[in-house]
Amino acid sequence: MSGPEVIVGLSGGVDSSVAALLLKRQGRSVAGLFMQNWDEQDDSGCRAEEDRRDALRVAGLLGIPFFARNFAKEYWAGVFEHFLAEYRAGRTPNPDVLCNREIKFRTFLDEARALGAGRIATGHYARVDCLDGRWRLLRGVDAGKDQSYFLHQLGQEQLAATLFPIGHLPKAEVRRLAAEAGLPTAAKKDSTGICFIGERDFREFLSRWIPAQPGEIRDVRGQALGEHAGCWYYTLGQRGGLGLGGLRGRPQAPWYVVGKDVARNIVYVDQGEDSPWLMSRRAWTEPAHWVAGAPPGETFTCTAKTRYRQPDQDCQVRLDADGRLSVAFASPQRAVTPGQSLVLYRGEECLGGAVIAGTDAPEPGTAGSP
Structure with missing residues (x-):
């Protein structure tokens, strides 16, 4: 018995659900695969088990085979260790870009091929075409949802094996199609942020891996204004979490992070959203x-x-x-x-x-x- 033609990465959300629905309507041989990329050990809000159940319900309703795989080990090595190393260096990484390159379009693609599929599909808002023998990554039609930014590390091999079934649709139409088909994810809230952080405070989460190390907050001339918990917890342009309200002799205006000296553990700030230092x-x-x-x-x-x-x-x-x-x-x-x-x-x-x-x-x- 041959494997499915396409395996859809079913995340338990509405976008991947409709991706599977559209492929099934096209008459393709489709299966769904749920990827667990983070082992939940606390109340992170990552909702992996809830999402897996929703993905299974969608597969059952569509009548397609369903697989589940735990890629947490690969995610840790390929994404999370880099995430921590970047923060320790004082930089602000983008784990979604790495997750797409290392997990969704490498580990998942390898697993799909092992299951006999020639292609994978995801619920990303992006498009792919082939022009003069070259595969191109195109923006999603819905400019407000376009995810090509997070997919820019893909190459010719991945694009040749990838379908983006909803890339030509606006989000409202995706929701409508899901509701019309009676999919259990039709009204499900979109996930936001990074799964392994969930609904928790970001600084509290990061402190588990990179302990607090208090240092000085200084203005752009070097004058000390206060204390921070560790310069890696802050990013350029950040406004909240500085605790600098009501400084004597300073205007009543918001402060923004405009620089960091990681070696000396100093965070520099200035007033004004468009400070010239930014x-x-x-x-x-x-x-x-x-x-x-x-x-x-x-x-x-x-x-x-x-x-x-x-x-x-x-x-x-x-x-x-x-x-x-x-x-x-x-x-x-x-x-x-x-x-x-x-x-x-x-x-x-x-x-x-x-x-x-x-x-x-x-x-x-x-x-x-x-």
């Missing part, structure tokens, strides 16, 4: 990944996002000899953060991207102003 015109990255397998040129113009949901920013890109990128933006950018992903686009096509290594934002703690 602004940069240039960024440098680690070696880039290209969806096509190669860059479009040594220098080229395109648009970029330095964080999810950011509007596209015009930029000029230069490829260095070691594969790293030097990116010059057409307008100043706020809080471009090392460890996050800089993702490049030309129109609807996602070209690829890289992890941000640094910017030309002014360095706090020195005399003068930017």
Whole structure:
């Protein structure tokens, strides 16, 4: 007996449920597979067992085979250890990007092939096509839900084996289709944030792995204003959690994190959401990944996002000899953060991207102003 043609990553949410529904309606041989990527040992709110039951109910209603696999070991090695290392280094990582590259489109794809399937499908809001023999990653039609930013590390092998059945649909239509088909996930709330953190306070979670180490909060001139619990708990542009209200001789305006000195465990802050200490015109990255397998040129113009949901920013890109990128933006950018992903686009096509290594934002703690 041959395996299914396509295995859908059933997460227990509405998006993957409708992905499976549409593939079944197309007459494809479909199975569902639930991935458990984190071993729950507390009340994290990760809801893995609830999600598994919902995924099983969807598979039963659609009449498709159902598999469940525990990829927690692979997730720990491929995603979580890197997540902790980045925070220890004072950077702000994006585990969703790594999870897609290492788990959903590597470990899951390998498992699907072992089960006899030639392709996998997920409920991501993105699209894939093939033009002149080259597979392209395209934005989802619903601009508010587009997830190509998190998929930019995929390559030709993964895209050739991947279907995104809902990438052409707006979210409201996905909900409508789920309700019309009587799927038990039709009205289920979308998951937000990182699964292994769940509903808990982020700082409390991180302190389990990276213990608190109090240090000084200073203004951009180096004057001490207060104390923080550990500089790795803060990210550029952050407003909350500083405890700096009502400082004598200072304006009654919010404070924002504008820099960190990890070696000396200092967090620098300034007032004003668009503080000049947060602004940069240039960024440098680690070696880039290209969806096509190669860059479009040594220098080229395109648009970029330095964080999810950011509007596209015009930029000029230069490829260095070691594969790293030097990116010059057409307008100043706020809080471009090392460890996050800089993702490049030309129109609807996602070209690829890289992890941000640094910017030309002014360095706090020195005399003068930017």
